[in-house]
Amino acid sequence: MHHFIFRCPVTGLNVQGSVASSETEAHYIAHACPACGGMHIVNPLNGKLMSEEHPRLKPES
Ligand SMILES: [Zn+2]
Numbered sequence: 001m002h003h004f005i006f007r008c009p010v011t012g013l014n015v016q017g018s019v020a021s022s023e024t025e026a027h028y029i030a031h032a033c034p035a036c037g038g039m040h041i042v043n044p045l046n047g048k049l050m051s052e053e054h055p056r057l058k059p060e061s
Helices: 021-025
Strands: 002-007 014-019 029-032 039-043
Touching: 002 039, 014 029
Parallel strands: none
Antiparallel strands: 002 014, 029 039
């Protein structure tokens, strides 16, 4: 089991998550957040949310 800390974007709290070690090979996992009760897409390797690592893309025009 791999444990990681991520920051809940809704409550701003640091939350500890855990994932089966085999799943850390996947880039992102959907994790149920105990702080806000929602789901966040988080990278268990560094605890970053997908929305943090990939800020809103600007349309290239
Ligand atoms: Zn949350």
